Amino acid sequence: xxxxxxxxxxxxxxxxxxxxxxxxxxxxxxxxxxxxxxxxxxxxxxxxxxxxxxxxxxxxxxxxxxxxxxxxxxxxxxxxxxxxxxxxxxx
Amino acid sequence: xxxxxxxxxxxxxxxxxxxxxxxxxxxxxxxxxxxxxxxxxxxxxxxxxxxxxxxxxxxxxxxxxxxxxxxxxxxxxxxxxxxxxxxxxxxxxxxxxxxxxxxxxxxxxxxxxxxxxxxxxxxxxxxxxxxxxxxxxxxxxxxxxxxxxxxxxxxxxxxxxxxxxxxxxxxxxxxxxxxxxxxxxxxxxxxxxxxxxxxxxxxxxxxxxxxxxxxxxxxxxxxxxxxxxxxxxxxxxxxxxxxxxxxxxxxxxxxxxxxxxxxxxxxxxxxxxxxxxxxxxxxxxxxxxxxxxxxxxxxxxxxxxxxxxxxxxxxxxxxxxxxxxxxxxxxxxxxxxxxxxxxxxxxxxxxxxxxxxxxxxxxxxxxxxxxxxxxxxxxxxxxxxxxxxxxxxxxxxxxxxxxxxxxxxxxxxxxxxxxxxxxxxxxxxxxxxxxxxxxxxxxxxxxxxxxxxxxxxxxxxxxxxxxxxxxxxxxxxxxxxxxxxxxxxxxxxxxxxxxxxxxxxxxxxxxxxxxxxxxxxxxxxxxxxxxxxxxxxxxxxxxxxxxxxxxxxxxxxxxxxxxxxxxxxxxxxxxxxxxxxx
Numbered sequence: 001x002x003x004x005x006x007x008x009x010x011x012x013x014x015x016x017x018x019x020x021x022x023x024x025x026x027x028x029x030x031x032x033x034x035x036x037x038x039x040x041x042x043x044x045x046x047x048x049x050x051x052x053x054x055x056x057x058x059x060x061x062x063x064x065x066x067x068x069x070x071x072x073x074x075x076x077x078x079x080x081x082x083x084x085x086x087x088x089x090x091x
Numbered sequence: 092x093x094x095x096x097x098x099x100x101x102x103x104x105x106x107x108x109x110x111x112x113x114x115x116x117x118x119x120x121x122x123x124x125x126x127x128x129x130x131x132x133x134x135x136x137x138x139x140x141x142x143x144x145x146x147x148x149x150x151x152x153x154x155x156x157x158x159x160x161x162x163x164x165x166x167x168x169x170x171x172x173x174x175x176x177x178x179x180x181x182x183x184x185x186x187x188x189x190x191x192x193x194x195x196x197x198x199x200x201x202x203x204x205x206x207x208x209x210x211x212x213x214x215x216x217x218x219x220x221x222x223x224x225x226x227x228x229x230x231x232x233x234x235x236x237x238x239x240x241x242x243x244x245x246x247x248x249x250x251x252x253x254x255x256x257x258x259x260x261x262x263x264x265x266x267x268x269x270x271x272x273x274x275x276x277x278x279x280x281x282x283x284x285x286x287x288x289x290x291x292x293x294x295x296x297x298x299x300x301x302x303x304x305x306x307x308x309x310x311x312x313x314x315x316x317x318x319x320x321x322x323x324x325x326x327x328x329x330x331x332x333x334x335x336x337x338x339x340x341x342x343x344x345x346x347x348x349x350x351x352x353x354x355x356x357x358x359x360x361x362x363x364x365x366x367x368x369x370x371x372x373x374x375x376x377x378x379x380x381x382x383x384x385x386x387x388x389x390x391x392x393x394x395x396x397x398x399x400x401x402x403x404x405x406x407x408x409x410x411x412x413x414x415x416x417x418x419x420x421x422x423x424x425x426x427x428x429x430x431x432x433x434x435x436x437x438x439x440x441x442x443x444x445x446x447x448x449x450x451x452x453x454x455x456x457x458x459x460x461x462x463x464x465x466x467x468x469x470x471x472x473x474x475x476x477x478x479x480x481x482x483x484x485x486x487x488x489x490x491x492x493x494x495x496x497x498x499x500x501x502x503x504x505x506x507x508x509x510x511x512x513x514x515x516x517x518x519x520x521x522x523x524x525x526x527x528x529x530x531x532x533x534x535x536x537x538x539x540x541x542x543x544x545x546x547x548x549x550x551x552x553x554x555x556x557x558x559x560x561x562x563x564x565x566x567x568x569x570x571x572x573x574x575x576x577x578x579x580x581x582x583x584x585x586x587x588x589x590x591x592x593x594x595x596x597x598x599x600x601x602x603x604x605x606x607x608x609x610x611x612x613x614x615x616x617x618x619x620x621x622x623x624x625x626x627x628x629x630x631x632x633x634x635x636x637x638x639x640x641x642x643x644x645x646x647x648x649x650x651x652x653x654x655x656x657x658x659x660x661x662x663x664x665x666x667x668x669x670x671x672x673x
Contacts, residue, residue, distance in 0.1 A: 027308060048180075052257050064332075
């Protein structure tokens, strides 16, 4: 009887230690998850800022200005335009 | 056998009197009681802590490691139909202070803070002199600056996350997109109209933090943040740019006060562009005037003038009162009704109905209009949307002015047939023209991109009537018409000019509103473009000369952008080139 109780006690102690370690590990993992989520948020913010920057650089007035002044592009007038009809069956 | 009892000389040791405990019973009982009392005290204390005082202690404990944190949500983006950004939120920090604590700052700390915030130290002192317990020092500070301020560890200075709205396209789309205030509240335009869906709802969570401040566990219920929904407008930023830049050019060359332009996709009723001049930069809203903020195309009405004539003609054709080639005598260019006389800018002789529209004869149109009762004309104006808001869900839409037919005098019916005595907004006018682009259907307009679902409007005129009116509109841009400058190379276009006097203080002044509304390509209409120029004063004032060229530029650019097949020959490539094409 005494022996049986000792075994139970031992099991209880082992379980208790198990709970402690798994709790600790859970918290560690949770912290990692948190920091990854924080990083995701940061990247999201950065993505938004980059999108904003992209659209600021790519505004039509700026594109036109560069096309005209730096690349010396012009719109062809009607005489300079040629319409290429689609070959039959092409889409 | 003799049994002798042993003499009783000794004791068994357990009975030894020496070993007999000489303790009195009360002593052991006392010790026992004391121990018992000590245990009872422990139990009582335990009961007190665990049951009676539990809430207080729990709270104290929670306050040491449990935190409620708000999870911020961002406002939805506004994009054009192709996903180009029109309005985006990006995180910023606001710097706030508890003035009482912040005043204990050292002088050089204060100087550093002022320098980082780009404020003068006097301005900063002014903010901190407040007797309140909370004051914003500066809002919308870039995150990098805020981090540097946080490193200074200033007493009583705190920061909070907030969002700032950016408008990459700036003044080009200012009127349609609108803007928000600092508290993420839409104040104008789409930002206001779609406030409910754009707005994000912050979430919250309760967490346990360890001694280093990092979150170790979620406890209790968490509410996830809901970011605002993105709004995808029908606007095409490229067409918007074309409309905006050409409108601006037209206002400049004609030295005009203001102007507006709208491009509508006739197939779906989507608004592809809506531009106004003057405008403003929504990213920097200092010193704004009311004139800049006005979204004229939607919130201002004007007497449209001759652009109304096609509706009168369509009604007459539809009711069978006239035919395309019925001859109407407009000589001598004057018509007296009651005490008033209406006249043509250039007198014409006998004209067909089509020529009346082509040459924009007031007399001819008035004669057609007087052929039917006021009620019928009112019903037609009403059915194409004049006198009622266009129902875009946009703030500040106006009804325009269409008086009830019972109050019409004959002269008014005559002037209304060519667009005087009736007031409309540019968006109403453009919408009404969808009738001519759609074989007689009036399209509902949409600010939001529709996903290629076929849209049907309300039938107003028969397809035959509309085909005839389109032919008239096409005649108006021929060399003999009023707007040869509105032609577009490679496409058949049609439209109508308007040159209306402005009313000032109840009388017509010598100021004009020049307009042009047209559709293209005539063989299979795709776009409706309306241009309005307010008070041109650069010499020309006729709709065909002022608004016509802008219409032509916007229309040709928009058709090219959308890849609409040409329906008029420009120059067709030889079939050898075609064979090499993909």
